[in-house]
Amino acid sequence: MPPVFPAARAGMAAFRGSPLVCMDMKKKRRKGNGLLKGMVIICVVLALILAALLLVGRSGRAGGQTASSSGADLSSEAAAPAEASEAADSENPESGRAEEEATASTGSTALSLTDEDIHKGDLILVNPWNAYDFDANLDTIDLVNIKDNQSVSYPCDKSDFELAKHVLPHLDEMIAACNAAVGTNETSISSAYRSMDYQQNVWNEAVANYGEAYAESYVAVPGYSEHHTGLAVDLGRTASDGTAESFTGSANADWINANSWRYGFIRRYAEDKASITGTSNESWHYRYVGVPHAYFMYANNLCLEEYIEWLRENTSESAPYTITCDLGTWDVYFTQSHNPARPDGEYDVSGNNVDGYVITVKKN
Ligand SMILES: [Zn+2]
Secondary structure, three states: OOOOOHHHHHHHHHHHHHHHHHHHHHHHHHOOOOHHHHHHHHHHHHHHHHHHHHHHHHHHHHHHHHHHHOOOEOOOOOOOOOOOOOOOOOOOOOOHHHHHHHHOOOOOOEOOOOOHHHHOOOOOOOEOOEOOOHHHHOOOOOEEEHHHHOOOOOOEOOOOOEEEOOOHHHHHHHHHHHHHHHOOOOEEEEEOOOOHHHHHHHHHHHHHHHOHHHHHHHOOOOOOOHHHHOOEEEEEEEOOOOOEEOOOOOHHHHHHHHHHHHHOEEEEEOHHHHHHHOOOOEEEEEEEOOHHHHHHHHHHOOOHHHHHHHHHHHOEOOEOEEEEEOOEEEEEEEEOOOOOEOOOOOEEEEEOOOOOEEEEEEOO
16 A cells, blocks of 8 residues: 555545646736736746645655654564463553654544555564564664663673664663662673674675574574674673683673663563574664563563464454553554554654554553
8 A cells, every 4th residue: 555645645645636726827827917916926827836845745744754653563473372361560661762662643534654664663573584684774763872871881792783763772771770679780782783804704704604504593684683783782791801611501690681671672582483583593783662561472482483473373453462561561463564553652663674553552
């Protein structure tokens, strides 16, 4: 379905109407109306054209805001249907961007979601079967340097690591809480955002050093890496003298595995989900999805592929699922509609990178 921008269409209609006004003006001239009258009419026509252009411009901006606010997630990889278990805890409201989106309201009672919006947002499914859409995210991905912008200090293997701007505060908070719980300051970042070229180098190195079979198990084919999204990090441990230590099996890994949902992160590749995710067990790879979704997946032992499928099968605009935890309550549903009703209050829209959108509405 084509994107719907009602205001833009109204503007275009007004603009198209202007030639009729011109013809009218010519008739009057033939009737001998004075030059002054003609000038007045021209002014009126110009004013109408200007008004039409203003309308078009305003609707264009509105469309842009709507697009940037959306990002849904649905997974094409069907996972085993999960049981709907009620969440009795809650997760952190992640409302900053949702508030911006609500503020961006054009006054319309429906959202205007585009096909491109399917490929944006915190819930996009990127796996061996669903490539990251670089073009769709070109204007909206907002990367920041981790070292330059972190609010608490922790080591990064490289000084140029980047992450999506809205995710960094949650990562900072999670690492600070982990270090406090574990009693060291060793939690570090060993990988973050990767461009296409960067992932190609990672792939080539893995093949050269460990062979293709290893690369296929642990390294995403360029274009299919979650690291392209700016929403994923690889965690590590770095001793105070700079020595890299094992993250797998550490107290840090255990704590983050149990608590990452509180900061909106999921452990993306678990051992018992490898056949569904297409990626072998990785204790270190965490992906930001937002608190309610991270909570639900953690509480129900679902990987992202399974969760996306579960939402598609079990929710709709008329029958959202309520996720509740000690951090809040949200209504969540999947839709393929380009124009679902604009929710009241704080909400977030994310594409699933496959065939629709996930709408998340903060309840309290
Ligand atoms: Zn990773």
